[in-house]
Amino acid sequence: MLKCKDIVDQASDYREREMSFGQRLQYRMHLLLCHHCRTFSRQFNASVAMLKRLRKREDHQEQIEETKRKLENL
Amino acid sequence: MSDNNSPKPYQLLEAELLPKLRQGDKQSLNRLVEAYYGPMRALARSIVGDSIADEVVQEAWFSVYKALPKFEGRSSLKTWILRITANEAKTRLRRESRQVSLEAISGGETDLLPGRFQDDGHWAVPPSSWHDESPDALLTNQEMGDCIEWTLGRLPENQQAVFKLKELEDHSFDEICNILEISASNARVLLHRARVSLYGKIEHFQESGEC
Ligand SMILES: [Zn+2]
Numbered sequence: 001m002l003k004c005k006d007i008v009d010q011a012s013d014y015r016e017r018e019m020s021f022g023q024r025l026q027y028r029m030h031l032l033l034c035h036h037c038r039t040f041s042r043q044f045n046a047s048v049a050m051l052k053r054l055r056k057r058e059d060h061q062e063q064i065e066e067t068k069r070k071l072e073n074l
Numbered sequence: 075m076s077d078n079n080s081p082k083p084y085q086l087l088e089a090e091l092l093p094k095l096r097q098g099d100k101q102s103l104n105r106l107v108e109a110y111y112g113p114m115r116a117l118a119r120s121i122v123g124d125s126i127a128d129e130v131v132q133e134a135w136f137s138v139y140k141a142l143p144k145f146e147g148r149s150s151l152k153t154w155i156l157r158i159t160a161n162e163a164k165t166r167l168r169r170e171s172r173q174v175s176l177e178a179i180s181g182g183e184t185d186l187l188p189g190r191f192q193d194d195g196h197w198a199v200p201p202s203s204w205h206d207e208s209p210d211a212l213l214t215n216q217e218m219g220d221c222i223e224w225t226l227g228r229l230p231e232n233q234q235a236v237f238k239l240k241e242l243e244d245h246s247f248d249e250i251c252n253i254l255e256i257s258a259s260n261a262r263v264l265l266h267r268a269r270v271s272l273y274g275k276i277e278h279f280q281e282s283g284e285c
Contacts, residue, residue, distance in 0.1 A: 003194065003195025004191065004195060004196045004197045005191045005196075006195065008186050008187060008270065009186060009266075011266070011269075011270070012262065012265060012266040013262070013266075018262065036197045036200035036201060037197075039200070039201045039203060040200075040201045042207060043204060043207055043273070043276075043277065044270075046207045046209050046212060047209075047212070047269070047272065047273040047276050048241075048269055048273075049209040050209035050213055050276075051222070051241055051269065051272055052242075053209065053213060054219065054222065054223070054241075054242065055242065058112070058115075060111050060112055060115060063111065063115075063128050063131070063132075064107055064108060064111045066132075067111065067131070067132055067135050068103075068104050068107050070132065070135075070136075071100070071103055071104075071107070071135060071139055072100060074136070074139060
């Protein structure tokens, strides 16, 4: 029987289907029975989806130009 | 599987630039610098820190330039360039006698979400429900975005490196193993640890409005 802690430990494997059929079934079974882990699972997945869309808004144009100049002179 | 087979924009760019690059065309080299400076800097920064990341990236470009005629195309050009960047960063760390192994799972002994579970593995402090759980809603909060960036910058080097390559640069685990010279299973563990730490911070922010 999986514990809540296992649900957290294996959340990425479950998400990315890196599990056997049997393991997956056990994972789903726990989610079915455990309200807290359902909340965790939903919010973890939302967080991962959100984190993937974090894009750096950094501006490197100055360093890019400098690098190009240096390579030009090689 | 999360890795699909349709060509990514960088693969199209490489197919166009590679023949010219092999002939030493500086114009194409410039376009390569434009395209890859950002990802290289993000990777270098996760390994050596912000202050010398630009130096490391410039060194990496010199190495790339010298090695380009020998590029065999066994990986994508981007993977190859990022691997050179990672090696440049590791060399730099070694020169400053700092820790170099990206393979070690730092913090591997500590629990995920420490303090949140009872001894029997059930929740001691269960997840709180959030006002709005959609990724879109989470993204619109600028303060939380800043908080996540700050938190990401404080994760162990190898977690940052894997997280950025996988989630922000969309590399496959195969490519990540090639770039960082770590095993696929370690890469998966590192990514998961980074995600859970960041999830914990998002949860904390949702609850308290503070970072
Ligand atoms: Zn549970």
